[in-house]
Amino acid sequence: MHKDLFLGIIYLLGSLAFIVGLKRLSSPKTARTGNLVAAAGMLLAIIGTIVLHEKDGQPIGNIVFILAAMAVGTGIGWYMAIRVKMTKMPEMVSFFNGMGGACAAVISIVEFNTHPHSETGFLVVVFAGLMIGSVSFSGSLIAYAKLAEKIKDIFVSWLQIMNLFIVAGIIALIVVGVMKPEMLGHSIIWIIFGVSLVYGVLFVLPIGGADMPVVISLLNSFTGVAAALGGFLYGNEVMLTGGILVGSAGTILTVDMCRAMNRPLSNVLIGAFGGGKGGAAQGSDGDQVVKEISITDAAILCRYAQKVSIIPGYGLAVAQAQHVCHEFEKILEEKGVTVNFPIHPVAGRMPGHMNVLLAEADVPYPKLIEMDDANPQMPNTDVVLVLGANDVVNPAAENDPSSPIYGMPIIQAEKAKNVIVIKRSMSKGYAGIQNQLFFRKNTRMLFGDAKDALEKLIAAVKDM
């Protein structure tokens, strides 16, 4: 009796910690403590479960194995999280998300094996948890591999149609498993597991690399739902609240991200980006010429400007150029130039990716400005330095209705007096379309690796 009471109170505190933690995570000042509060709540709930949980009067057994498994998980998780580079964070989040999904799936498998002949409600929850957990697991791993550039984008139009059939198939299997359990017997659980894993792979595979943040956020909320289903299974309040909170918050975050790109979620999922549609917008670039600029000219332009805006993109992350970038900003400031960093909401591979990177390099917080504040200032900006960004400054989003990114808000770099684009080659951005900005008469290209180019620029500015 007392054990139940204590555990109930602990779960209540745990749930409260999650809510408070999530709330604090949504403001820059309190974010750090928010994370710690949520972690403390988690620790409390875990210890409470091990010590106090009882089922049919039986306390938790196999404690040695549980602690051993937790030690293994902690060791690996901690090591990976400490070692990962800041630029690889999105992949890491995706990976850990997949682990949570797999955990939920395995729980469902064990529960089914232990109680195969249970009532309808129980089976529905078990199968649903299995399906969502497995999809989240294999999908997250594909997203991870895509971001790590281990898998290239694949565009196959029939894949979407096939995916619909697979979803229908999984649901049919669940119905069979619940209504006619004798038909497939015990193996049903493995069949659903297998098909769901395949679906997770095929679901993420055709979605373009640039849309991975949205997918990760979506899979994140899937795992939340899977955890909540587990909570339903055990009548466990803290799993239920934690899971549902993440499920709903994750969904809102996903929708927010889509809104930032001005594309409906369905569009992302069907993978229109980078598909065949891009062709229409590409036709016009054949006879246009880009103008190159030398390091010295670029350095002079920046050095004698009043105001320089540096627009970072994924190229900055790839080149690991955030520290050099800060150095360049400092040296320009020393020479009396005002420098700021307009950040597009979806620059990089995840919202906030650029902010995290630049914060790592100690770029002062007020220097990062949001797109809506940056755009009115553009006509008064002498030089815009586009650093590894592409689609987020593409004017086609504003003036070419045939472009797949038409309607996405952009940073209006073209309105600045001079635009310098640092880029490795003329290759297209992740949307797979040509950037009209590169051909504007106020634009000049500085070909090279972002870090390398910045280092040369710093040296050149120093000499002046």
Added chain:
Amino acid sequence: MELFAEFFLENQKFIYVIILSVLLGVEVISNVPAVLHTPLMSGANAIHGVVIIGAIIVMGHAPSDDYLALGLGFVAVVLGTLNVVGGFVVTNRMLEMFKKKDK
């Protein structure tokens, strides 16, 4: 209809919890500056690691001669711990960088 009524009455408490949690999740996340999207996603990612509690329950009540349940339970606890520990540590690392520049 009768099935639904039975389900509703039996799980009334949980239905309340679910609906309130959904609204709370929406409320808490609204108006978040873009700067915090990545850490927030990462933090939420760590929180759904709460699924580890299910893994502990599975493992803790597995009969000691059921090697499949024990083995899978062990795997589940490892996976859940990875999610929790990795999630919180990664989030903390991201947020530490925001702290540094206050100096």
